[in-house]
C-alpha cells in the first residue's frame with residue numbers, strides 16, 4: 097500500500113479513512129485531527145495554560161507530546177496512587193518522558209495525602225475502582241483550580257468516549273448523557289475539562305505513540321476488574337469493522353443532536369451543588385464530598 101499523500105510506502109493503514117500513510121504523513125494526519133478536535137469544539141486557545149493528566153498510558157503521553165509540539169502551554173500532572181508495582185512503574189515512565197522532552201511535570205502522592213489506594217481498598221466494602229476514580233478526579237480538579245490553570249486535559253480517545261456513551265445509553269443515565277463530551281465548561285468549583293483526542297481512535301493514538309517512540313506503562317493495576325468497557329469496546333469494534341466511520345458519526349451525532357436534549361432536561365431536574373463541609377469541593381450530597389467520606393472511613397475504619 098502507498099501513502100495517500102506522498103506515495104511512499106505506507107506504514108499505517110486506516111480503514112475509516114480508506115487510506116494508508118507513511119510515518120511522516122501519519123504524524124501530520126494525527127496533528128491535524130488533534131487541531132480539528134481542539135478548534136472545532138473551542139476547547140482552549142494558545143494563551144491558555146493547560147494541565148494534562150498523565151497516567152503513564154500511551155494516550156495521555158501522546159496527548160501531552162502533541163500539544164507541546166503544536167505550541168500549547170502544557171504542564172503534566174501525575175497522581176501517584178501508591179499501588180505496589182504498578183504505581184512505581186507508571187510514575188517512572190511519566191518522569192522519564194517529561195525529562196526527555198523537557199516538559200513541566202507536577203506529581204501528587206496519595207500516600208502523602210493519607211489516601212494510598214491499597215489502604216482505601218482494605219477499608220472499603222465495595223470495588224475500589226470507583227473510589228480510586230473519585231480520588232483522581234478530585235485531585236486533578238483541585239490542582240487545576242489551585243494552580244490557576246485554564247483547562248484540565250485528559251487523554252480520552254474516541255473509543256473511550258463511544259464506549260462510555262454506549263454504556264450511558266444502555267442505562268439511559270440522563271445525568272451522564274447531559275454532560276458527556278470533549279468539553280465540560282468550568283463552573284462552581286469545577287475546572288474546565290477537555291478531551292483533545294476525541295476524534296482519534298485507540299488504534300490511531302497507539303500508532304502515533306509507536307512512531308514517536310513513546311515508552312508507556314506496561315505494569316497493569318492489580319485491582320483492574322477487566323472492565324465491562326472492554327466488552328462494549330469490542331462490540332463497537334465489530335460495528336466499525338462492518339461500517340467504517342460509524343463510531344465517529346455516532347459520537348458527533350450525539351454531540352450535535354443528543355446531548356443538547358439531555359442537557360436541557362438536567363438543567364430543569366439536576367441536583368443543586370453546595371461546597372463540601374470539610375474541603376469545600378462542590379458536592380450534591382449536602383454534606384461531605386466523596387473524597388472526604390473516604391478519608392472519614394479510613395479514620396474510623398467504617399465503610400464509606
Ligand code: SF4
Pocket residue numbers: 177213224225226228229317318319320321
Ligand atoms: S484499575 Fe481501578 S484501582 Fe487500579 S488504577 Fe484503575 S481505577 Fe484505580
Ligand SMILES: [Zn+2]
Pocket residue numbers: 099100101102103104117118119120121122
Ligand atoms: Zn507520505
Ligand SMILES: [Zn+2]
Pocket residue numbers: 372373374375376377384385386387388389
Ligand atoms: Zn470534601
